[in-house]
Amino acid sequence: MAGEVSGMTDISGAMITAPVAAADWLVIAPVVVPLVFGALLLMFRHEMRWHGIVAMIGLAILVGVDAALLKRVLAEGPLAMTMGRWLPPFGISFTADALGAVFALTAGVVALICAVFSFRDIGVSGRRYGFYPFLMLMMAGVSGAFLTGDIFNLYVWFEVFVIASFGLLILGSEKAQIDGATKYAILNLVGTTLFLIATAYLYGTFGTLNMADIARKADGLRGTGPLMTLATLYLLAFGMKAAAFPVNFWLPASYHTPRIVIAALFGALLTKIGVYALLRTLVMLFPVERGILAETIGWVAAATMILGVLGALAQADTRRAFGFLVISSVGVMLAGLALGSETGLSGTIFYAVHSMLTMGALYMLAGMMREFGGSFSLHELGGLYRLSPLLTAIAFLLVLAAAGLPPASGLWPKILLVKAALEASAWWLAGAILLTGFLTTIAMGRIFLLAFWRDAPAVDGRHVTAAATGSRSLGQGVLIAFAVPILLIGIVPEPVIRIAAQAAHGLLESAPYIQAVFPAGGG
Amino acid sequence: MRTLIFRTAAPYLSSLMLLFSVFVLLRGHNEPGGGFIGGLIAVSAFAILGIAHGVPAVRRAMYFHPMAVSGFGLLLSALSGLLSFVYEVPFLTGIWTSVHLLGMEVDFSTVMFFDIGVYLVVVGSITSIALALEEREDN
Numbered sequence: 249m250a251g252e253v254s255g256m257t258d259i260s261g262a263m264i265t266a267p268v269a270a271a272d273w274l275v276i277a278p279v280v281v282p283l284v285f286g287a288l289l290l291m292f293r294h295e296m297r298w299h300g301i302v303a304m305i306g307l308a309i310l311v312g313v314d315a316a317l318l319k320r321v322l323a324e325g326p327l328a329m330t331m332g333r334w335l336p337p338f339g340i341s342f343t344a345d346a347l348g349a350v351f352a353l354t355a356g357v358v359a360l361i362c363a364v365f366s367f368r369d370i371g372v373s374g375r376r377y378g379f380y381p382f383l384m385l386m387m388a389g390v391s392g393a394f395l396t397g398d399i400f401n402l403y404v405w406f407e408v409f410v411i412a413s414f415g416l417l418i419l420g421s422e423k424a425q426i427d428g429a430t431k432y433a434i435l436n437l438v439g440t441t442l443f444l445i446a447t448a449y450l451y452g453t454f455g456t457l458n459m460a461d462i463a464r465k466a467d468g469l470r471g472t473g474p475l476m477t478l479a480t481l482y483l484l485a486f487g488m489k490a491a492a493f494p495v496n497f498w499l500p501a502s503y504h505t506p507r508i509v510i511a512a513l514f515g516a517l518l519t520k521i522g523v524y525a526l527l528r529t530l531v532m533l534f535p536v537e538r539g540i541l542a543e544t545i546g547w548v549a550a551a552t553m554i555l556g557v558l559g560a561l562a563q564a565d566t567r568r569a570f571g572f573l574v575i576s577s578v579g580v581m582l583a584g585l586a587l588g589s590e591t592g593l594s595g596t597i598f599y600a601v602h603s604m605l606t607m608g609a610l611y612m613l614a615g616m617m618r619e620f621g622g623s624f625s626l627h628e629l630g631g632l633y634r635l636s637p638l639l640t641a642i643a644f645l646l647v648l649a650a651a652g653l654p655p656a657s658g659l660w661p662k663i664l665l666v667k668a669a670l671e672a673s674a675w676w677l678a679g680a681i682l683l684t685g686f687l688t689t690i691a692m693g694r695i696f697l698l699a700f701w702r703d704a705p706a707v708d709g710r711h712v713t714a715a716a717t718g719s720r721s722l723g724q725g726v727l728i729a730f731a732v733p734i735l736l737i738g739i740v741p742e743p744v745i746r747i748a749a750q751a752a753h754g755l756l757e758s759a760p761y762i763q764a765v766f767p768a769g770g771g
Numbered sequence: 772m773r774t775l776i777f778r779t780a781a782p783y784l785s786s787l788m789l790l791f792s793v794f795v796l797l798r799g800h801n802e803p804g805g806g807f808i809g810g811l812i813a814v815s816a817f818a819i820l821g822i823a824h825g826v827p828a829v830r831r832a833m834y835f836h837p838m839a840v841s842g843f844g845l846l847l848s849a850l851s852g853l854l855s856f857v858y859e860v861p862f863l864t865g866i867w868t869s870v871h872l873l874g875m876e877v878d879f880s881t882v883m884f885f886d887i888g889v890y891l892v893v894v895g896s897i898t899s900i901a902l903a904l905e906e907r908e909d910n
Contacts, residue, residue, distance in 0.1 A: 267859035276862045284849050290842025333864045342862075381842070 278391035286384030326764035337458035343397025347751035386412035428502035435498035439488035446481035460765035479537035490522025504567035508615030516608035546586035550680035553579025593752035595664030609730035631704035657737035781823030788816035806886035810893025841895025848888030
């Protein structure tokens with residue numbers, strides 16, 4: 249039935265005629281799986297007892313297909329599928345390379361761990377407001393953004409996950425949440441509008457939206473097209489999404505308001521999509537323009553990482569402090585983008601993987617600290633070491649991870665970045681990365697000292713008592729689920745370094761990516 | 772707004788609009804129309820009924836919760852894309868078949884089911900917003 253038209257007319261000039269093997273569906277599965285599960289959860293929104301289980305099954309399948317996709321991409325190179333049989337660049341291509349696949353896998357793992365944590369964090373009202381459907385639809389958007397090979401489609405996935413994140417942000421409808429969500433929504437919409445304007449301009453210039461097509465046409469248009477304007481617009485738009493200084497104000501205004509598990513998801517995933525989009529557009533599509541912008545990006549990176557960590561030092565609320573650390577980590581990732589060498593980019597990619605795990609874990613640590621200490625405020629927390637040695641051990645590991653000290657995973661990407669900076673004789677950037685590591689040690693050490701080591705302070709003549717809700721062992725188990733990969737990557741970094749290097753190589757040498765979309769070289 | 776004339780006319784008007792929305796949905800394959808605009812027309816029908824007879828009447832008339840309708844639409848659209856898996860063609864490829872129905876050739880395609888899914892997503896989500904706003908007005 250499908251091919252009945254081909255019997256009469258020759259459609260090979262307009263459509264893909266080669267059959268698609270079942271294994272090729274891996275490239276689209278990370279989007280379809282959460283979409284189908286999100287739709288099912290929406291349909292049965294009143295069967296709230298089953299929501300958590302169904303969402304977990306969906307996310308476990310997502311992690312499975314993400315892992316299979318990464319394995320295949322690492323072995324065989326980029327994998328592409330163009331929707332609706334239309335030949336690229338007319339059909340929308342999904343193109344998974346090592347970069348997209350490794351980001352998608354890490355995001356899936358973080359979402360799965362967050363879903364386990366949500367069992368205790370999201371009550372009946374959160375479920376009624378639709379936490380799980382929003383979570384699944386957000387993951388569809390996140391996976392789509394990482395795997396799409398079409399720049400307008402990337403915009404669509406940005407919208408999908410941003411709209412789902414609006415819903416998650418106001419879960420509970422508290423005044424502070426509405427306030428934070430308004431700032432988040434307006435500033436994000438400004439960012440997406442810039443993205444849309446840049447994309448319209450790009451389409452006017454290139455006449456194509458397919459990223460592989462743009463990459464191969466960029467050289468020919470460099471003399472005549474406004475590529476520098478496009479690159480700058482994308483830098484601003486995605487810099488806003490990634491919360492880079494000076495367009496980062498939406499993040500500290502909103503990330504401390506939602507439920508802890510939602511803050512963990514946002515802190516882990518959303519800014520990294522901005523970083524991913526920056527890597528994809530500036531390194532793969534506009535490499536020459538990135539070179540011209542390199543100095544600007546470098547200063548933006550240095551300012552973001554240092555001002556971020558200074559913000560973290562000044563905060564008394566653990567969630568606010570971790571929000572500033574998210575900004576600081578984005579600055580570190582931008583350093584690799586500024587350097588643009590293969591070592592620098594693999595440092596950025598490795599750091600993004602590390603940061604997704606660590607930032608998710610930090611927010612959950614804030615949640616567990618409140619569980620034991622009864623507060624998010626460092627003025628009221630204290631004596632947690634006595635209450636839970638296990639939590640203290642995990643917290644100590646996370647201090648090391650955030651600061652980039654051994655044996656946690658933060659050390660190796662920073663070494664790669666500093667090495668790349670010194671190779672490019674950008675000593676000031678290397679200095680900024682090291683200074684940020686030092687300041688992060690102080691910021692995290694301060695939280696650790698105040699909350700864990702000192703005795704519980706007496707507030708208003710009484711000791712703050714723990715809020716005894718939910719099961720603590722589940723929360724600690726979830727933190728261990730974060731701590732194990734952080735520690736493992738810290739001790740055995742070679743596989744991740746290899747994957748990151750392959751991903752960085754794929755960005756710099758886009759020929760296999762283009763080859764995957766246009767196997768015949770035509771189009 | 773609840774005048775006798777409006778209340779009497781609203782059910783007829785709504786049913787006509789719903790019928791028209793289905794017409795717009797189905798003609799949308801090759802002519803102006805389609806799931807999105809058809810869905811919006813259907814939402815207007817529910818909104819008019821809501822203004823005239825109150826939100827509970829609309830909820831009873833819809834039977835399913837609007838968000839469940841939109842979830843079903845999303846599922847239908849996704850599944851109509853997934854049918855390509857069986858035919859070894861890429862995701863969302865249009866697959867056609869024709870059936871003899873009451874002495875006529877009727878064409879069915881995944882494209883049509885995708886569009887019906889879009890229709891239901893629009894109907895469900897926008898009706899849910901409209902009803903929430905109208906409910907607030909009522910209180």
